[in-house]
Amino acid sequence: MINMLSAGSRICLALPTWAQKIHDDFVLNFVNEDRYMYLVKGLLMTLEITFLAVILGVILGVIAAIIRSTHDKTIKDMRPGFGKVLLKILNIITNVYLTVIRGTPVVVQLMITYYIIFASSTNQVLVAVLAFGFNSGAYVAEIIRSGIMSIDNGQFEAGRSLGFNYIQTMVYIIIPQAFKNVLPALANEFIVLIKETSVSGYVGIMDLTRGGDVIRSRTFSAFMPLLAVAGIYLIIVIFFSKLVSVLERRLRNSER
Amino acid sequence: MSADNNEVLISVKDLCKHYNMGAIKALDGITTDIRKGEVLVIIGPSGSGKSTFLRSLNLLERPTSGTITFEGIDITSPSTDINKLRQKMGMVFQHFNLFPHLSIIENMTLAPTKLLKMSKEDAEKKARELLAKVALEDRAKAYPSQLSGGQKQRIAIVRALCMSPDVLLFDEPTSALDPEMVGEVLDVMKDLAKSGMTMAVVTHEMGFAREVATRVIFMDDGKIIEEGTPDEIFTNPTNERLKTFLAKVL
Numbered sequence: 001m002i003n004m005l006s007a008g009s010r011i012c013l014a015l016p017t018w019a020q021k022i023h024d025d026f027v028l029n030f031v032n033e034d035r036y037m038y039l040v041k042g043l044l045m046t047l048e049i050t051f052l053a054v055i056l057g058v059i060l061g062v063i064a065a066i067i068r069s070t071h072d073k074t075i076k077d078m079r080p081g082f083g084k085v086l087l088k089i090l091n092i093i094t095n096v097y098l099t100v101i102r103g104t105p106v107v108v109q110l111m112i113t114y115y116i117i118f119a120s121s122t123n124q125v126l127v128a129v130l131a132f133g134f135n136s137g138a139y140v141a142e143i144i145r146s147g148i149m150s151i152d153n154g155q156f157e158a159g160r161s162l163g164f165n166y167i168q169t170m171v172y173i174i175i176p177q178a179f180k181n182v183l184p185a186l187a188n189e190f191i192v193l194i195k196e197t198s199v200s201g202y203v204g205i206m207d208l209t210r211g212g213d214v215i216r217s218r219t220f221s222a223f224m225p226l227l228a229v230a231g232i233y234l235i236i237v238i239f240f241s242k243l244v245s246v247l248e249r250r251l252r253n254s255e256r
Numbered sequence: 257m258s259a260d261n262n263e264v265l266i267s268v269k270d271l272c273k274h275y276n277m278g279a280i281k282a283l284d285g286i287t288t289d290i291r292k293g294e295v296l297v298i299i300g301p302s303g304s305g306k307s308t309f310l311r312s313l314n315l316l317e318r319p320t321s322g323t324i325t326f327e328g329i330d331i332t333s334p335s336t337d338i339n340k341l342r343q344k345m346g347m348v349f350q351h352f353n354l355f356p357h358l359s360i361i362e363n364m365t366l367a368p369t370k371l372l373k374m375s376k377e378d379a380e381k382k383a384r385e386l387l388a389k390v391a392l393e394d395r396a397k398a399y400p401s402q403l404s405g406g407q408k409q410r411i412a413i414v415r416a417l418c419m420s421p422d423v424l425l426f427d428e429p430t431s432a433l434d435p436e437m438v439g440e441v442l443d444v445m446k447d448l449a450k451s452g453m454t455m456a457v458v459t460h461e462m463g464f465a466r467e468v469a470t471r472v473i474f475m476d477d478g479k480i481i482e483e484g485t486p487d488e489i490f491t492n493p494t495n496e497r498l499k500t501f502l503a504k505v506l
Contacts, residue, residue, distance in 0.1 A: 077318060079334055157316055158353035162367040162419060163343030172366060176357050 029224040035215050039225075042211025043232060049128045049207065050194045056133025057193070058186070061140025064094045066170055068141065069148045074166070094141075101138035107199040109135055114203040124205045128197070136193050143185045147178030180251050187244035191237050198233075208232060262292040265423055265454055266313060271322035273308055273478075282308045283319065284478035290423070295449045296456045297465040297486075300475035301501055306458045309475065310427050313456065314338075314345045327422065343371055346416030350428040352408040354400040360387070360411055361396040364418045372419065379418070386414040390444050406437030410444050417448075424448065426457040462505055466490050474498050 015023065030036040071091040078084045101109065113131040114124070121127060151174050159169035179186075201210035212229035216222050266289070273283040282305045290296055298306045311317040313324060315331060315338050324331050331341055355363050364383035368374040374382075387393040390410040400408055409429055416424055426445070430438045442464050449455060449468045459465065465472055465486060472489040474482040474497075482495045490506075493499050 152351075152353075154349060154351050154353040155355065158347075158349065158355070160339075161314060161316065161342060161345075161347035161349075162416070163339050163371050164367065165339045168370065172370065173355055177355075180357065 025221060025224050029215050029219050029221055030228070032219075035218070038206070038211035038214050039208065039228060039232065042206055042208035043236075045125070045206055046194065046197050046200075046208040047236075049125060049132060049197050049200060049205070050190070052129040053132035053136055053197070054190050054193060056129060057136030057140050057189075060134065060137030061144050062175065064097065064137060064141035065144035065148060066175075067091055067094045068145050070166065070170075072149075097134075098138050098141060101135055106132070106135045106196055107202055110199060111202055124203055127203065128200050128205055132193060132197060135196070136189060139189055139192075140186065143182050143189060144175075144178060146185075147182035148174055150181055151177050183248055183251065184244070187240070191240055194236060194240070195233060262294070264289045265292045265294075265327065266290040266456075267323075267325040268313075269323045269325075271309070271312060271324065272320045273305075273312060273317060274320045278320075281478045283312065283322075286322070286478075286480060288473065288480065288483070290454065290456055292422075292454055293452050293470075294454055295468050295470045296473065297469035297471070298456065298458045298473045298475060299460070299462070299465060299489075299501075300481075304475045305478040306475045307427055308478075310425050310456060310458045313425055314342050314347060316347075343367075343419050344422045346419060346421035346424040348409070348412050348416055348424065348426045348429050350431050352400075352405070352412045352432070354408055354412060354415070356400050358399075359396070360392070360398050360400070360403075363400070363411065364415045367415075368418050383414070383418055386417055389447070390414055404437060405433045406440045409433065409437075409441045413441075413444055413448070423454040423456065426455065426459065428458050428460070430459065430461055460505065462490070462502075474501065476501075 030039075067087075067090045071087055075084070075087065075091075078087070110128065110131040113134075114127045118127050118130075148170075155173055155177065156169060159173040160166075164172065197207055198209040200207040201213065206214070209229055212225040215225040219225070268286055268288050268290075271283050271286040272281065274281055284305075286305075286309055298310065300306045308317055312319050313326075315324075319332060322332070326341055326345070329336060329341065331338060354360075355366070358366065361380060361383055364386070365374075365376065365379040368379040368382070369376055384393055384396065387396055390413070392407060392410060392414075395403065395407065395411075400411070403411065413424075413429075429445070430441050433441060438461070442461060445455070445457070445464070446468055457464075457469075467486075469486050472484060472486050473480055474489060474495070476497055482489060482493070482498045489498070490502065493502055
């Protein structure tokens with residue numbers, strides 16, 4: 001401690017006062033007691049939750065989208081029977097899921113998941129992944145569904161005419177094309193999700209936002225930690241946006 | 257023609273397709289047989305129901321009533337596995353409907369590998385042989401968007417052939433093509449007809465009908481108005497409506 005103070009006063013001679021202030025602020029918030037580790041660990045936690053939630057969200061979204069579009073496309077021509085009843089029930093469940101998730105704030109869903117549904121669980125990360133995954137799934141579902149609906153019906157007929165059943169036609173022919181069409185929208189959803197996980201602190205998860213907040217509460221200095229948090233989010237979002245545009249160009253080139 | 261003696265492949269009885277509770281009759285009691293090796297050409301004014309009829313044969317359109325028997329199996333019965341039967345009924349569409357996300361060779365091998373459980377090597381070998389027949393073997397790795405309309409349609413035909421179908425259905429295969437590309441597609445279809453493939457073709461190409469068809473059906477208002485050899489239909493038409501139609505298109 002004494003060492004550090006003397007080091008600070010030595011630099012004081014060389015720097016103007018405003019720069020000295022910034023320097024001191026920086027040392028206080030990030031260097032002292034290795035406080036930068038709150039941000040590093042928080043960032044890793046944010047990325048971990050986001051990645052796992054996105055995987056869950058895409059799986060749920062594709063399933064929900066297939067149910068919704070199958071229902072909309074085929075229910076009129078279906079013969080009465082078990083299949084039709086099952087499809088109707090699945091469609092109702094999906095609609096309830098979409099309505100509830102999209103009609104309530106994600107932070108409320110997160111708290112309900114943590115304090116009510118998994119009240120006995122101590123695995124906060126798992127809870128967050130489930131909450132954000134189910135939340136994201138509802139938005140992904142509508143994105144994928146619009147992608148499926150945008151594919152020309154001739155593609156569907158071509159698949160069926162070769163002998164593929166409905167599901168096979170979806171999996172081999174429709175979904176790959178739909179996916180490509182909605183990739184920008186999906187990437188946007190991923191980027192939105194990175195930012196949405198910033199409410200994880202509500203259930204005591206040490207994510208990036210919470211990490212910055214902890215530093216602030218220790219040092220009573222808000223400027224540096226919060227700007228650092230904002231800057232890190234910004235850099236990550238820009239990075240993934242770039243990555244997606246590269247991927248998009250690759251996919252488009254494969255057709256040329 | 258010799259096809260008359262062959263066994264019946266598809267038998268259609270009293271086929272009807274109604275819309276709006278019977279207010280619109282797209283098909284109004286179609287009865288006909290398609291025999292093995294036959295090239296059946298269906299002509300008629302637009303809105304006459306010829307495409308609907310063709311698409312009913314593999315149940316892309318569900319008929320309101322009537323039966324379709326394919327190789328002895330009633331395909332309109334709810335217990336029939338239509339996917340299995342469609343593997344033996346190839347279809348070629350007006351707008352080609354190639355899969356844009358797959359290369360040409362993948363377009364051709366997708367169904368054989370997934371449905372017939374052919375190995376990738378066997379499927380590709382067969383696909384390349386077929387590509388050679390339509391003189392497109394050098395485009396195997398290309399994507400559909402890199403091909404001309406005529407090339408796309410030739411690929412669509414060989415894609416259907418990869419499943420070794422017993423019958424090929426053509427739904428206006430040359431209607432979406434630039435005039436200079438019609439010939440190359442018709443040539444492929446002529447070769448197919450010569451090889452003994454059973455074909456049902458909806459087309460506006462009267463020259464093709466005259467030259468290749470073993471039987472021509474003239475449809476109007478969802479009914480078969482006239483049926484016969486190309487000679488009977490084109491050289492000595494008796495029906496008034498057929499005469500009017502031919503006067504317009506020939």
